[in-house]
Amino acid sequence: xxxxxxxxxxxxxxxxxxxxxxxxxxxxxxxxxxxxxxxxxxxxxxxxxxxxxxxxxxxxxxxxxxxxxxxxxxxxxxxxxxxxxxxxxxxxxxxxxxxxxxxxxxxxxxxxxxxxxxxxxxxxxxxxxxxxxxxxxxxxxxxxxxxxxxxxxxxxxxxxxxxxxxxxxxxxxxxxxxxxxxxxxxxxxxxxxxxxxxxxxxxxxxxxxxxxxxxxxxxxxxxxxxxxxxxxxxxxxxxxxxxxxxxxxxxxxxxxxxxxxxxxxxxxxxxxxxxxxxxxxxxxxxxxxxxxxxxxxxxxxxxxxxxxxxxxxxxxxxxxxxxxxxxxxxxxxxxxxxxxxxxxxxxxxxxxxxxxxxxxxxxxxxxxxxxxxxxxxxxxxxxxxxxxxxxxxxxxxxxxxxxxxxxxxxxxxxxxxxxxxxxxxxxxxxxxxxxxxxxxxxxxxxxxxxxxxxxxxxxxxxxxxxxxxxxxxxxxxxxxxxxxxxxxxxxxxxxxxxxxxxxxxxxxxxxxxxxxxxxxxxxxxxxxxxxxxxxxxxxxxxxxxxxxxxxxxxxxxxxxxxxxxxx
Numbered sequence: 001x002x003x004x005x006x007x008x009x010x011x012x013x014x015x016x017x018x019x020x021x022x023x024x025x026x027x028x029x030x031x032x033x034x035x036x037x038x039x040x041x042x043x044x045x046x047x048x049x050x051x052x053x054x055x056x057x058x059x060x061x062x063x064x065x066x067x068x069x070x071x072x073x074x075x076x077x078x079x080x081x082x083x084x085x086x087x088x089x090x091x092x093x094x095x096x097x098x099x100x101x102x103x104x105x106x107x108x109x110x111x112x113x114x115x116x117x118x119x120x121x122x123x124x125x126x127x128x129x130x131x132x133x134x135x136x137x138x139x140x141x142x143x144x145x146x147x148x149x150x151x152x153x154x155x156x157x158x159x160x161x162x163x164x165x166x167x168x169x170x171x172x173x174x175x176x177x178x179x180x181x182x183x184x185x186x187x188x189x190x191x192x193x194x195x196x197x198x199x200x201x202x203x204x205x206x207x208x209x210x211x212x213x214x215x216x217x218x219x220x221x222x223x224x225x226x227x228x229x230x231x232x233x234x235x236x237x238x239x240x241x242x243x244x245x246x247x248x249x250x251x252x253x254x255x256x257x258x259x260x261x262x263x264x265x266x267x268x269x270x271x272x273x274x275x276x277x278x279x280x281x282x283x284x285x286x287x288x289x290x291x292x293x294x295x296x297x298x299x300x301x302x303x304x305x306x307x308x309x310x311x312x313x314x315x316x317x318x319x320x321x322x323x324x325x326x327x328x329x330x331x332x333x334x335x336x337x338x339x340x341x342x343x344x345x346x347x348x349x350x351x352x353x354x355x356x357x358x359x360x361x362x363x364x365x366x367x368x369x370x371x372x373x374x375x376x377x378x379x380x381x382x383x384x385x386x387x388x389x390x391x392x393x394x395x396x397x398x399x400x401x402x403x404x405x406x407x408x409x410x411x412x413x414x415x416x417x418x419x420x421x422x423x424x425x426x427x428x429x430x431x432x433x434x435x436x437x438x439x440x441x442x443x444x445x446x447x448x449x450x451x452x453x454x455x456x457x458x459x460x461x462x463x464x465x466x467x468x469x470x471x472x473x474x475x476x477x478x479x480x481x482x483x484x485x486x487x488x489x490x491x492x493x494x495x496x497x498x499x500x501x502x503x504x505x506x507x508x509x510x511x512x513x514x515x516x517x518x519x520x521x522x523x524x525x526x527x528x529x530x531x532x533x534x535x536x537x538x539x540x541x542x543x544x545x546x547x548x549x550x551x552x553x554x555x556x557x558x559x560x561x562x563x564x565x566x567x
Contacts, residue, residue, distance in 0.1 A: 030146075030149040031049040031051065031118070031146060031149070032049075033149075034049055034120065034142060034146045035048050035049050037142060038120060038122055038139065038142055041122075041138050041139065041142070042138075044122045044123070044139075046122070046123040047120065047121065047122045047123070048121050049118060049119070049120055049121070049146065050118050050119050050121060051117065051118040052116050052118055106121070106123075106139055107119050107120075107121050108120045108139045108140055108142075108143040109143070110143040110146050110147035111147055112147050117146075117147055118146065118147075119143070120142060120143040120146060122139055183217075183218075186218050187218050187220070189204065189218075189311075190202040190203065190204050190219070190220045190288070191220045193288055193307065193310060193311070194220055194290065196307075196310060197274075197290050197299070197306070197307055199221065199274075199290035199291060199292055200221050200222045200270070200292050201219070201221040201222050201223060201264070201270060201290070201292075202218075202219070202220050202221055202288070202289070202290050202291075203216050203218065203219045203224075203227065203264075203288075203291075204216070204217050204219075204278070204286060204287070204288055204289075205217065205239040205286055205287045205289065206285070206286040207285070207286075208231055212231075213231050213232055213233045213234055214231065214232055214233070214237065214239055215229065215230070215231045216229060216230045216263065217229075222269070222293070223267050223269060226263070226267060227263045227264055227267075230263035232262060232263070236258075236259060237259055238251075238257065238260060238273075238275055238289075239275060239287040240259075241259060242275045242276070242277050242284070243277060243285075243286075243287065244284075246277050246279075246284045247277065248274065248275060248276040248277070248307070248308050249274075249275050250273070250298070250299050250301070250304050251272070251273040251274075251298075252271070252272060252298040253271045253272070253273075253294075254271060254272070254291065255268070255270075255271070257273075260273070269293055269294070270291040270293060270294065271291075271292065271293065271294035271295075271296070272292040272294075272296060272299050273290070273291050274289065274290045274291075274299040274303065274304055274307060275287045275288070275289040275290075276288050276289075276307050276308045277308075277311070278311055278315045279312060279315045280315060288307070290307065340368055340369055343369060344369060344371065346369075346377055346442075347375075347442065348442030348561075348562070349377065349440065349442060349447055349559060349560070349561070349562075350498075350532055350533040350534075350559075350560040350561070350562045351369065351533055351557070351558065351559060351560070352532075352533035352534045352536065352537035352557075352558040352560075353369070353555075353556065353557045353558070354537055354540070354541065354554070354555065354556055355367065355553070355554070355555045356505075356544060356553065356555070357553050364383055364384025364385065364386060364387065364391035364392065364394065364395045364433075365381075365382070365383050365384075365395075365505065365552075365553035365554065365555035366381075366382050366383075366384075366399050366555060367379075367380060367382070367501075367555045367556075367557050368402060368403065369557070370402070370403060370406045370407075372406060372407065372439065373407065374441075375441070375442070376439060376440060376441050377439075377440045378402075378406045378437065378439050379437070379438045379440065379501060379557055380399075380402050380406075380435060380437045380438075381435065381436055381456070381501040381502060381503060381555055381556065381557055382395070382398055382399075382402075382433055382434065382435035382436075382456075382503075383433065383434050383435070383456070383503040383504065383553075383555070384431065385431050385434075386431055390431075391431070394423075394431060394433070397426060398419060398422070398423070398433055398435070401418060401419050401422045402415065402419060402435075402437065405418045405419070406437075410439070411450075411452075411488075412437045412438065412450055412451055412452035412488055413487075413488050415437055415452070416435060416437055416452050416454045416475075416478065416486050417483075417484075417486065419433070419435065419454075419478055420454070420478040420479060420482075420484055423478045423479030424479055431479060432455075432478060432480050433477065433478045433479050434454060434455040434456040434457075434477050434478070434503075434504075435454050435455075435456055435478065436451060436452070436453045436454070436456040436459060437451065437452050438451035438452075438459075438491075438499070438501065438559070440559065445494070445495065446492050446493055446561060447492070447493040447559070447561045448490065448491075448492055448493075449490070449491045449492075449493065449499060449559070450488060450489075450490050450491075451471070451473070451488065451489055451490075451491065451499075451501075452473065452475070452486050452487065452488045453471075453473045453474075453475035453486070453487060453488075453489075454475045454476060454477060454478050455475055455476050455477030455478070456475065456503075457502060457504050457506075457518065458471055458472050458518060459471045459491075459499055459500060459501050459502075460499070460500040460502075460518070460521065460522060460525055461491060461497070461498075461499055462497065462498045462499070462500065462525050462526075462529055462536070463494075463496075463497050463529065464494070464497055464529060464530040464563070465529065465530070466526050466530075467526075467529075468522040468523075468525050468526050468529070469522075470518060470522070471491060471499075472489075473487030473488055473489040474486075474487035475487050493559070493561035494561060495561050495562060495563050496529075496530045496560075496561065497560065497561050498533060498536055498558055498559065498561075499558075499559045499560075500525065500536070500540075500556060500557070500558050500559075501556060501557045501559070502521075502554070502555065502556035502557075503552075503553065503554060503555045503556070504552065505554035505555075506521065506540065506544075506554050506556055507520070507521050508547070508552075524539065524540070524543055527539065530563065532560065532562075532563075533558040533559070533560040534558075536558045536560070537556070537558050540556060
């Protein structure tokens with residue numbers, strides 16, 4: 001419905017329509033409403049709105065699009081220079097009629113946030129001179145409303161875009177926390193950038209895997225399959241310049257720039273283009289680019305700033321993901337070095353063992369099974385206080401010390417004494433170690449173990465008949481004082497019996513006081529009394545899986561005397 005100036009409340013209705021349009025973040029539709037209203041003013045025979053987008057003038061039609069003839073006749077009267085900031089006349093009247101437009105045309109610039117935003121253009125009827133005089137101030141007021149509508153639309157669009165960007169960053173962080181591969185996260189980054197900026201194509205360019213030039217590693221959106229995987233030289237390319245300068249490059253028309261991505265330019269579809277650097281470990285290592293089809297408006301400076309901020313935050317998330325992945329790989333390698341590659345087959349002994357790492361980071365739990373002279377076997381389970389690379393390094397030292405000393409020292413307490421000396425020579429004030437070491441000899445119908453304990457959780461002796469008890473030799477942690485108290489005890493395993501050595505993570509306690517929480521462990525083990533070592537280990541695995549959160553590493557070794565022994 002066309003609004004007439006004579007209509008009561010016409011201006012209020014116009015303001016309502018502009019506000020509604022602005023809330024939809026659609027400035028062009030809002031300007032169509034302005035042009036339509038302008039044509040209802042006295043003495044106005046034609047009207048249109050011109051907008052400033054990316055330092056260019058863009059004509060916007062009303063509800064009835066102006067003819068090409070009208071565009072041509074008005075075009076020479078509106079120049080970008082006329083809309084420069086400052087205090088120029090609000091209403092420009094151009095006398096004369098060199099192209100048959102009529103005796104008078106009016107151009108009313110309007111601003112948004114102090115910057116030129118566009119102009120309202122109107123053709124006045126020379127037969128309505130009184131109305132013309134009235135229409136000038138009305139056009140000024142209407143242009144002011146147009147500027148406000150552009151501001152509302154821009155604010156709504158920025159709010160919606162920021163919301164999309166925040167949601168996209170949360171999605172990227174969630175994918176990284178879920179353990180997604182970096183390539184998958186890059187794909188998600190391109191997709192989210194496409195949605196945030198309402199572009200038609202998004203690409204991520206990285207150095208080719210063989211380092212020979214650059215490669216479009218990721219592409220999503222229109223014609224993505226045609227450009228994905230395409231390679232080109234770094235020198236003389238748009239992405240190469242973005243990487244060299246470390247700043248965004250914004251183009252109104254990609255094909256007209258000699259640096260344009262040739263695989264994209266060859267499609268003949270895309271015009272507006274925006275490339276921003278992706279930063280990894282302090283250097284520009286890739287580019288994120290967005291393209292729009294030629295019929296769409298160029299990217300604005302505000303969009304360039306937004307995309308750079310979005311790309312930088314995403315790059316930091318991806319970089320953290322890469323670091324986490326590398327740390328996880330190192331942690332896995334370190335953990336593999338802290339346990340034997342496989343458990344040996346022990347004549348007369350049934351054996352099972354586990355090392356269950358914490359949810360993140362590197363802990364200090366370890367175990368080992370050592371072949372000793374005379375057909376005996378050594379079993380050690382230890383726990384270095386702390387976590388991280390320093391704890392892992394100290395754990396490797398402790399394991400090496402035990403492996404070396406076990407071949408020369410028969411008494412378990414002596415072996416732990418040597419480990420204490422090694423810890424004192426290498427540890428800081430806050431690092432110590434707890435450990436339990438058992439030396440086993442297989443007899444005709446039993447297994448005899450002599451074990452020593454140094455501040456470690458009490459081992460559990462599980463009898464085949466269902467009795468479970470803690471073995472309680474005294475013992476102080478290692479690495480604290482020169483001569484710690486290290487107690488020993490002898491245990492005989494009859495057929496079906498088992499001895500469980502473990503770290504405090506199994507009972508969810510931290511520090512030397514873990515034995516106080518061992519009551520629940522005894523109850524769990526009674527349910528599997530008399531079963532093979534692997535069945536007992538599997539039962540302990542199930543107990544760990546049932547926990548919602550595990551605060552520490554868990555290591556345990558199950559040593560059992562088989563139920564059926566040769567006579």
